[in-house]
Amino acid sequence: MSASKTDSYQPTPRTRLKRLPKRAHYDRQTVHAILDAGFVCHVGYTIEGQPYVTPTTYWRHGDRVYWHGSSASRMLRNIAAGVPVCLTVTHIDGFVMARSGFHHSVNYRSVMALGIAHAVTDAAEKEQALDAFVERLFPGRVRELRPPTRQELKGTMVVGMDLAEVSAKVRTGPPVDDEPDYALPVWAGVLPIATAFGPAEADPKLTPGIALPEYLRDFRLEPK
Amino acid sequence: MSASKTDSYQPTPRTRLKRLPKRAHYDRQTVHAILDAGFVCHVGYTIEGQPYVTPTTYWRHGDRVYWHGSSASRMLRNIAAGVPVCLTVTHIDGFVMARSGFHHSVNYRSVMALGIAHAVTDAAEKEQALDAFVERLFPGRVRELRPPTRQELKGTMVVGMDLAEVSAKVRTGPPVDDEPDYALPVWAGVLPIATAFGPAEADPKLTPGIALPEYLRDFRLEPK
Secondary structure, eight states: OTSSSSSBBOOOOOTSSOGGGEEEEOHHHHHHHEEEEEEEEEEEETTTTTTEEEEEEEETTTTEEEEETTTTTHHHHHTTOOOOOEEEEEEEEEEEEOOOOOOEEEEEEEEEEEEEOOOOOOOHHHHHHHHHHHHHSSOOOOOGOOOOHHHHTTTEEEEEOOOOOEEEEEEEEEEEOOGGGGSSOOOOOEEEEEEEEEOEEOOOTTTTTOOGGGGGGGGOOOOO | TTTTTBBBOOOTTTTTSSSSSEEEEEEEEHHHHHTTOSSEEEEEETTEEEEEEEEEEEEETEEEEEEEEEEEOOHHHHHHOOEEEEEOOOOOOOOEOOSSSGGGGGEEEEEEEEEEEOOOOOHHHHHHHHHHHHHHHHHTTTSSSBOHHHHHTTTTEEEEEEEEEEEEEEEEOOOOOOOOGGGGSSSOOOEEEEEEEEOOOEEETTTOOOOGGGGGTOOOOOOO
């Protein structure tokens, strides 16, 4: 990102945090780091007045998030038709154990992005976007794989949404108790929560002699 | 649950899975096990045509799910007013590494519940529900804590939603590749993904000599 570019998303009445505003972040660096630390989002969309929340994998490129699935998916067909969408990414980092039930909390990082998504219709752009998704997680894997067929690309829908109306929310650190409660004989602190990957389990049908690729050993999803 | 009770939720046109129906489950046992294996859900609701997806903690009691927060929360105030809601719980269990990009997948367990939530207004019922939330995660903690004040209970909203229109979706196991692709020299299998808890970090302000409670050692969230 060029240094001259605005380094924050502009909060709107829909994304500005009213409660606990000190947990709010609108700067690109924080928003992008949270997005890049995950690979599953929850997409919200409304059909005939009923909201639906669908978990799906996603990836970010610049100021755009992408997700994909079957061209027959109800979620994707509705979204590509231009309905308003909310994409939320959440990382849970710990249970915050306070001296009263009221001050118990959770450490977390989350991003909420509002907007309208569009289908990526150009075949080359679609293939490039799908490759970027795989490469972000598993650098080097795309060139190992059998390339997609025309039929597979046709059966896969990729949608992209510009990051414009976006907010992040972050809580870190130990519990914050009412001052008199610190004297209580109650254990307080944080129980960290993290995502653990591996060890990899070979497909029972794996051809003998194929080594586990480097990108699957000690797998970590680090912000790029 | 009594043996005479129906052991499945009735799928509706809104919850019946049309694609990949073999991944669908409607039986109470599967739905409840997925709900009880988690503590953070994503709640979807619509305000003036815009869907929002908010991550929040939840707990289940019988055929009802509860969540809570500040009485000033936009999410809770709207939901308690009776707007349609979608509550989704997702556990990601592994990256499924196939021999083609197209057949890559994710192992997961998810539940989607549609309905209308209601505020728990009775003070005793509200306190009981909040206690149940803490006890489910940390058995024995409620009696260690400073009890809630009347003001704290007033400032906390608890909402409950009946589990009625519910579906679960589950994918497990190794990749499923196109038959000719099994001969390709590509590593295939599953990279397991799990949630790791601990070790606990004491509050810097913790009174010396207070031992870590048993329920925070080797913490696991097992389905009850």
